[in-house]
Amino acid sequence: MSDQNIASDGSKAATPVASTTSIGDPQDMTPKEQDFLKAKSYLLTASTNTGLNLYDHLSMVLTRVLDERPDNVVDVFEDVSKDAKRSKFTSDVDTVQEKIDRSTEVALAQIQKKLFSKGEGEEEEAAQDEEVETPLPNLMELCFYFEQAGIGLNREEMIRVWLALKNLVDNHPLQHLRFWGKMLGTEQNYYVAEVEYREGDEEEEEEEEVEEAQEDEPPEEKEDDEEGEEQEEDDTPKPEFKPPPVTPKEDNKTGVNKKFYFVCNDPGKVWVKLPPVTPAQITGARQVKKFFTGRLDAPMVTYPPFPGNESNYLRAQIARISAGTHISPLGFYQFDEEEEEEEEGEARDHFVSNLDFEGIPVRELIDPSLSNWVHHVQHILPQGRCSWWNPVQKNEDDFEDEEEEEEREEPDEPEPEVGPPLLTPLAEDEEIGNLPPWTPTLSSNLIPQYAIAVMRSNLWPGASAFGMEKKFENVYVGSGHKYTQENYSAPPPPPIQEEFPSGPEITETEDPTPEEEAALRAAEMEAAEAAEEMEDAEEEDEEDD
Amino acid sequence: MDSVGLHLNIDYVGSSGVILSPEQKAALQTSLVILQNENKFNRLYFWGKIFGVKEDYFVAQGVSKDEFAGRRNFYSKDCIRWGLLPPATQAMRTQSKLAKGRFTGDPSYEYEHTTTKKVGEGEEATDEEETVTIKEEDRLASVIAEIDEDVRIVPRAAVIKTPTGQVVCNRSFEGLTVSESAKLCNYMHFREPVVMNQKPLLQRANLDKAIDFMDSLEEDIPRGSWALQFERGSGLVVLRSLLWQGYVFYHVPGTRCQGSVYCGTGEKNLDLPFML
Numbered sequence: 001m002s003d004q005n006i007a008s009d010g011s012k013a014a015t016p017v018a019s020t021t022s023i024g025d026p027q028d029m030t031p032k033e034q035d036f037l038k039a040k041s042y043l044l045t046a047s048t049n050t051g052l053n054l055y056d057h058l059s060m061v062l063t064r065v066l067d068e069r070p071d072n073v074v075d076v077f078e079d080v081s082k083d084a085k086r087s088k089f090t091s092d093v094d095t096v097q098e099k100i101d102r103s104t105e106v107a108l109a110q111i112q113k114k115l116f117s118k119g120e121g122e123e124e125e126a127a128q129d130e131e132v133e134t135p136l137p138n139l140m141e142l143c144f145y146f147e148q149a150g151i152g153l154n155r156e157e158m159i160r161v162w163l164a165l166k167n168l169v170d171n172h173p174l175q176h177l178r179f180w181g182k183m184l185g186t187e188q189n190y191y192v193a194e195v196e197y198r199e200g201d202e203e204e205e206e207e208e209e210v211e212e213a214q215e216d217e218p219p220e221e222k223e224d225d226e227e228g229e230e231q232e233e234d235d236t237p238k239p240e241f242k243p244p245p246v247t248p249k250e251d252n253k254t255g256v257n258k259k260f261y262f263v264c265n266d267p268g269k270v271w272v273k274l275p276p277v278t279p280a281q282i283t284g285a286r287q288v289k290k291f292f293t294g295r296l297d298a299p300m301v302t303y304p305p306f307p308g309n310e311s312n313y314l315r316a317q318i319a320r321i322s323a324g325t326h327i328s329p330l331g332f333y334q335f336d337e338e339e340e341e342e343e344e345g346e347a348r349d350h351f352v353s354n355l356d357f358e359g360i361p362v363r364e365l366i367d368p369s370l371s372n373w374v375h376h377v378q379h380i381l382p383q384g385r386c387s388w389w390n391p392v393q394k395n396e397d398d399f400e401d402e403e404e405e406e407e408r409e410e411p412d413e414p415e416p417e418v419g420p421p422l423l424t425p426l427a428e429d430e431e432i433g434n435l436p437p438w439t440p441t442l443s444s445n446l447i448p449q450y451a452i453a454v455m456r457s458n459l460w461p462g463a464s465a466f467g468m469e470k471k472f473e474n475v476y477v478g479s480g481h482k483y484t485q486e487n488y489s490a491p492p493p494p495p496i497q498e499e500f501p502s503g504p505e506i507t508e509t510e511d512p513t514p515e516e517e518a519a520l521r522a523a524e525m526e527a528a529e530a531a532e533e534m535e536d537a538e539e540e541d542e543e544d545d
Numbered sequence: 546m547d548s549v550g551l552h553l554n555i556d557y558v559g560s561s562g563v564i565l566s567p568e569q570k571a572a573l574q575t576s577l578v579i580l581q582n583e584n585k586f587n588r589l590y591f592w593g594k595i596f597g598v599k600e601d602y603f604v605a606q607g608v609s610k611d612e613f614a615g616r617r618n619f620y621s622k623d624c625i626r627w628g629l630l631p632p633a634t635q636a637m638r639t640q641s642k643l644a645k646g647r648f649t650g651d652p653s654y655e656y657e658h659t660t661t662k663k664v665g666e667g668e669e670a671t672d673e674e675e676t677v678t679i680k681e682e683d684r685l686a687s688v689i690a691e692i693d694e695d696v697r698i699v700p701r702a703a704v705i706k707t708p709t710g711q712v713v714c715n716r717s718f719e720g721l722t723v724s725e726s727a728k729l730c731n732y733m734h735f736r737e738p739v740v741m742n743q744k745p746l747l748q749r750a751n752l753d754k755a756i757d758f759m760d761s762l763e764e765d766i767p768r769g770s771w772a773l774q775f776e777r778g779s780g781l782v783v784l785r786s787l788l789w790q791g792y793v794f795y796h797v798p799g800t801r802c803q804g805s806v807y808c809g810t811g812e813k814n815l816d817l818p819f820m821l
Contacts, residue, residue, distance in 0.1 A: 070716075079717035105723075105778030150566040154559025184561065184785065186772040291772075291787065291820045435647060439598055444568050445623065458598065458647070461810060462562065477562030479790065481820075485646060488816040 052088065060084050112268040115163035135177040135195075136162075136169050142179075142473045148443045149454040151464040152475050153182060160267035161191055168262060168271050173198045180261065180322075181463075181476030183314065188294025190263045192318060192476075193271065197260065245391050247279040247383055255378060255386030256282065256319040263314065265294060272296060274315040279384025280307045285316035289481055289488045303490050317480045319380065324482075325463035326377040326474050327455060329360045333376050333423060351376065351422060359469040365453035366440040370426035373438075373455060373467070379419035388416045432459055433485040459483055546804030548577040548589040548605065554804055555591075557795040560776055561785060563594075563808040569603075572624035577605060580619060580627050585609075592618070593791075593807030595685065597650025604630075604689060604807075612704060612712045613737065618689050622650070631683065633690035641687040644679045648811050652682040688811045695813075696786040697735040698762060698794050700726070700803055704735070706758045715756075720799045726782045729771060732794075733759040740764055769821050787821075790814050 029037070043055035061084045065073050073080070139162040146152030153161070161179060169177060172195070180192040250257050262271040288302040292314060300306040300313055334354040364372050378386040420428055429437040437459050443466075444451040452468040462478020500506065512520065546554050552570045555563070565573070573591060581589040586607035595602040602620045605627065609615040619627040631637075644656035656679040664673045705715040725731045740760040741749070762771060772785040779798065786792035791809020796802065814820075 076716050083717070104775060105780045108778035147564065148566050148568075150564050150569065151562075152564060153562065154556050154564065156556070157560055182560075182562070184772075186769070186787070188774065189560075289816055289820050433646065435598060439596075441600075443566060446568065456596075461596075488819055490819060 052085070057081070057084060108266060108268075111266070112160065115160065115167065115268045134169060135174045136166055137178060139165065139179055145452055145466050145468065145471065145473070146475060148452055149464070149466045150443070151454065151456075151466070152477060157267075164191070164264065164267035164271070165193055167268075168193055168195070171271075175199070179475070180318065181478075183263075183292055183317075184477070184479045185292035185294035188265045190265065190292065190294065190314065191267060193262045194322075195260050195262060247385060247389055247391070249276060249278040250385050250387070252276060256323070256380060256384075258378075259322075261315060261318055263296070272311075274311055274318070277312070277315045277319050278307070281312050281316040282319060282380060282384035283382075284308075285313055285320065287491055288313075292480060314480075320482070321460050321463060321476055321480065322377045323375075323380045323386075325457045325460050325465070325476065326375065327373045327426060327465050328376045328472050329357075329365060329467050330372045330374050330425065331360070332357050332470075332472065333374070335423070357470060360467075362442070362448075362451060362453045362468055365455075365467050366442055368436075368440060370429070370438055370440065373426045373465075374423045375420070375426070376423060378422055379424075381417040381419050383417055386419075388418070390416070429459075432483060435485070546591050546806050548573070548581065548591050551577070551591050554795075554802070555806070557781060557797070557802075557804075558783070558793045558806055558808075561783065561793045561808075563791075563793060563806055569624050573603070576621070576625045576627065580605060581607065584617070586617075588612075590804075591806065592689065593809075595648055595688070595807070595811040596809065597648040600650030602648065602650070602652075602685060604685075606689075610711060610713070612714070612735075616693075618686060620652070620685060628652070630686040630689070633683075633686040637683050638687040638690060640677060641679050641684040643677060644684050648685065649681060652680075652685065654681040655679065656681065656684065685811070691813070692789050692792060692807055694736050696789045696792045697805065698732045698784065699735045699759075700796055701731045701733055701761070702756045703801075703803060705755045707755075712758075718801055720801055720803075721782075721796065723779045723798045726796060726798045727773065727775070728763075729765075729773065730761045730763040732762045732784065733757075734762065735759065767818055767821065770817060788814055788817055 040055065043058070044053050046053045061077075061081050064084060065077075065080060070076060070080075139158055143152065143155055143158040146158075147155065152158070165177060165179060168174070174195050175198040176196040178194040180194040183190040183192060252260075257276040261274045263274060264271045284304065284306045287304055288300070288306055290300065290302055290313065292310060296309070296311040296314070298310040300309055306313060331354055333351040336350055336352045360372050380386055381388055383389065426438055431437060435458055437457065439456045439458060441454045441456070442448060442451045443454055452466050455465045455467070457463040459482060460476070460478070461481075461483050463474070463476045465472060465474040546558075551573060555565055555570065577589055577591065580586075584607055587609050588607070590606045590608070592604040592606040595604065600622050602622060603624050605619045605621070607617050607619070617632075618630040620630055621627045643658040645658075646656075658677045658679065660675050660677070661672045662675055663670045665671055700718075700721050702715055703718045704712055706712050721731050736759065738758060738760050741758070765771065770786065770788045772787055774783050774785070775781070776783055782796050782798060784794040786794075789807065789809065792805065792807045794803075794805035
């Protein structure tokens with residue numbers, strides 16, 4: 001090939017290297033051998049830039065190729081060569097052999113390892129546990145059905161969640177526990193667990209909340225003080241505007257706060273309890289559309305301003321999604337007949353599972369009329385509560401001056417907001433434009449006799465449920481946004497404040513001209529004189545008397 | 546994602562809620578092999594799933610030697626019978642943007658879009674209604690093309706451009722390192738470059754022509770339209786597009802294992818600027 005060229009111009013450069021080679025006297029060699037020597041010495045010339053030489057490099061590359069024997073090696077030859085060069089610069093001997101690997105992968109594995117270890121003395125308790133009913137759901141069984149339905153998470157992840165839930169059960173007195181779903185965020189995700197506390201045991205938890213409530217109160221007191229001061233001074237005008245009363249939040253175990261929610265970013269990490277949701281947060285969440293970041297304390301930068309941080313937004317979205325998408329086969333739950341008599345007139349918010357439930361055939365469950373599925377979570381009213389609260393009635397309870405109250409006209413009794421009652425069939429769900437709210441499907445068309453019914457919500461994409469015989473479960477995996485046909489647009493800013501009605505008392509009069517002033521002054525003088533005269537006259541009269 | 550080893554790779558995106566039922570997996574494994582064989586594809590990708598109101602579409606994409614040229618898309622509703630989708634022309638794509646709402650699940654369904662036009666001038670002007678019908682099959686083809694163009698990504702150096710201009714898989718790709726995979730600049734849009742050609746020559750001078758021939762994600766607008774997350778600590782990197790919600794890309798750092806799948810409603814998230 002190009003051996004001759006190399007040999008001819010390589011003679012100069014090769015001299016220093018050639019002297020070190022162990023081949024004998026060049027005069028004894030045939031011309032071919034001489035050429036070979038020249039060529040080799042050229043190849044051995046070290047680059048002035050990197051200090052490498054082609055001979056060693058080629059032998060290294062060829063050794064590597066022969067060792068690895070990749071297919072069609074000529075196609076990747078450049079890369080092999082490049083790799084060989086690169087490896088020169090990295091030392092393959094790790095100088096810090098005892099270095100602890102601090103990568104996040106190891107860190108997480110360390111955290112999750114705890115999930116897989118059995119606590120001390122647990123084995124002894126195992127026998128007892130069998131007798132006591134545990135609130136831990138059989139997630140693996142549910143996972144099996146989810147997988148049939150093509151929803152939920154993959155199996156290995158479910159196991160981790162399951163173990164994490166077990167952890168939750170061990171640390172809290174829970175009556176009921178359910179894997180609610182997974183909320184996808186931009187930085188991290190949330191795994192959500194839905195819990196109910198055991199009767200009585202929740203007192204501790206409530207105490208915590210009372211403390212929280214007390215923390216909330218002080219600012220209000222301050223406001224009262226300020227008002228008091230203002231009244232004393234009586235100088236600054238007090239605005240007549242009174243903010244509309246804040247809709248009170250629903251008590252724990254009722255309405256939107258019926259259940260508690262725990263979230264964690266990764267199975268094995270700490271479960272964090274979400275605060276109860278207030279109506280203002282629900283109505284606020286309806287007006288904004290925002291991605292979750294994955295940090296509970298992240299501020300919500302939105303318009304209109306959202307009352308709270310991401311944990312409150314998350315809790316509000318969970319409440320909305322639960323109310324919209326938690327469904328069960330018709331007849332699985334029924335109203336408690338005893339309670340029914342007590343609470344007449346009010347919407348019933350309590351139900352018990354029906355022990356006589358026979359199960360609905362799968363064929364009927366996927367009936368497009370959707371009448372065999374019911375919502376088992378209360379509808380949230382526009383007010384942000386499940387049970388309607390009358391804002392007027394509250395006003396009267398406010399301790400204000402009685403006189404004021406009498407003066408004020410009684411506002412009209414507002415129309416109570418009414419939502420569909422509990423256990424309403426899905427058939428009553430409103431359509432989204434012309435889109436049906438639910439898509440029922442069968443998990444398998446090939447073996448329909450063993451298939452399960454799958455319901456997918458179109459209103460809350462990501463929410464789905466399966467049902468078969470007596471089993472059903474809901475799960476949500478998504479980013480927590482409601483589907484709307486129209487694109488989101490932020491609500492417009494409030495209308496401009498009305499101007500003060502212009503009347504004579506606030507209209508500016510024109511300045512009088514000098515002539516007018518002079519005339520006025522003259523008139524005043526005259527009047528004064530007249531008055532003096534009058535006074536004089538009066539005095540005279542008095543004197544006369 | 547490559548149809549070879551689909552049943553294993555689909556687990557990487559399971560954490561984003563992309564799940565195939567065992568029946569679908571089994572069916573796909575059978576039918577995709579046949580599809581690839583019949584059409585003499587060099588590689589066949591399982592492209593993803595588009596949810597319809599009544600039924601879902603499964604989409605597969607076959608490529609010949611060149612990854613860019615000669616892409617052909619197929620759709621199926623039962624994972625067994627595959628139908629060829631027409632290539633998405635520019636006219637088709639502009640027209641199908643008019644179609645609003647979800648896919649129905651019936652490829653022959655026709656969307657209607659009415660626009661009112663003013664005809665004539667001055668007082669004689671009359672409103673005239675013009676109705677455009679868009680076939681769902683065409684819309685499906687257009688949406689797939691849109692998603693491919695907007696969000697389909699590959700790690701840097703996973704594909705290379707040969708001196709003859711062909712775009713092929715890089716046999717020497719050994720995966721990104723963990724620290725590399727945390728940066729958006731190491732992911733490329735898997736499409737003909739758009740932004741790249743507008744860059745000044747000075748910036749392009751130092752690029753490796755074989756590798757950096759596509760746009761990187763770093764300059765995507767709006768900033769933050771990708772959610773990059775590490776799962777299993779750093780054992781798996783997942784990128785979710787917030788623009789086309791449902792597009793998930795995965796890569797196991799340090800290995801050749803990478804792929805992406807779209808599993809969503811086929812609607813672009815136009816609310817994105819409000820949501821960040």
